[in-house]
Amino acid sequence: MGAIELYRDGDHVNTLLDDATGIGLAVQANHHLIAHGKTGIILDPGGHKVFTQIFGDISNYLGGGELKYLFLSHQDPDIIAATNGWLMVTDADAYVSALWIRFVPHFGVDALVEDRLKPIPDEGMWLDLEGAQLMVLPAHFLHACGNFQIYDPIAKILYSGDLGASLGTDYREVPDFDSHVPYMEGFHQRYMVSNVAMKRWAKMVRQLDLEIIAPQHGALFRGEEMVNRFIDWCDGLPCGLDLNADVYQLPPKP
Ligand code: FE
Numbered sequence: 001m002g003a004i005e006l007y008r009d010g011d012h013v014n015t016l017l018d019d020a021t022g023i024g025l026a027v028q029a030n031h032h033l034i035a036h037g038k039t040g041i042i043l044d045p046g047g048h049k050v051f052t053q054i055f056g057d058i059s060n061y062l063g064g065g066e067l068k069y070l071f072l073s074h075q076d077p078d079i080i081a082a083t084n085g086w087l088m089v090t091d092a093d094a095y096v097s098a099l100w101i102r103f104v105p106h107f108g109v110d111a112l113v114e115d116r117l118k119p120i121p122d123e124g125m126w127l128d129l130e131g132a133q134l135m136v137l138p139a140h141f142l143h144a145c146g147n148f149q150i151y152d153p154i155a156k157i158l159y160s161g162d163l164g165a166s167l168g169t170d171y172r173e174v175p176d177f178d179s180h181v182p183y184m185e186g187f188h189q190r191y192m193v194s195n196v197a198m199k200r201w202a203k204m205v206r207q208l209d210l211e212i213i214a215p216q217h218g219a220l221f222r223g224e225e226m227v228n229r230f231i232d233w234c235d236g237l238p239c240g241l242d243l244n245a246d247v248y249q250l251p252p253k254p
Helices: 048-062 083-089 177-183 185-191 195-205 224-236 241-247
Strands: 002-009 012-018 030-036 039-043 066-071 093-097 117-120 125-129 132-138 148-152 157-161 212-215
Touching: 002 212, 012 048, 030 048, 030 132, 030 212, 039 048, 039 125, 048 066, 048 083, 066 083, 066 125, 083 093, 177 185, 177 224, 195 224, 212 224
Parallel strands: 039 066, 066 093, 093 117, 157 212
Antiparallel strands: 002 012, 012 030, 030 039, 125 132, 132 148, 148 157
């Protein structure tokens, strides 16, 4: 598992844990740890295949500190499958959209720990990490109907979940926006629900002071110019129902 420090200032450290190539058929995923003082939050911790390794890495990077939160951007298996394991071996609370609270337990959440699965209201919220405030922003329909992102105002990083995901690149930071588009275009056109959502999201995040946008899969966007190129691209991208409204046809007879 590769690890890169995205930001460090005093006792505030943002680390990217990258499972490099994915495992077999499983899609490559990025897992993020934000540590502040003696506490930490892990974002989209992933499924069973990476659980043991990520848990070991987290323990190293927290240096004796404690994991306070798991943040689950939405309900996909590459994000929530190992939630029970995390709740069993840490004292952390797991935050997920209120829409998914009753679905996550189907992956198996022990009765002993299910009260530590906490709902995020539709409008979002703030999480307190020993005095560092993290913003939980609504990013519904991008792609899940109950979907959130995290903004860290200290590191100026927006953790964008599946938005900005790319597949098949061998770089960790986007070097050239135009040549990167083919690695994310098909995914966004099919998984993101509508340009209506993209436009509203773009308007919301333009209010943030951003240095990095870090998606859950593939390469990240660093620097004001690259970040703005990405937001502009989302703003203008037809996707989901804009392109696929004709999909509702009965399949042809075999
Ligand atoms: Fe997803």
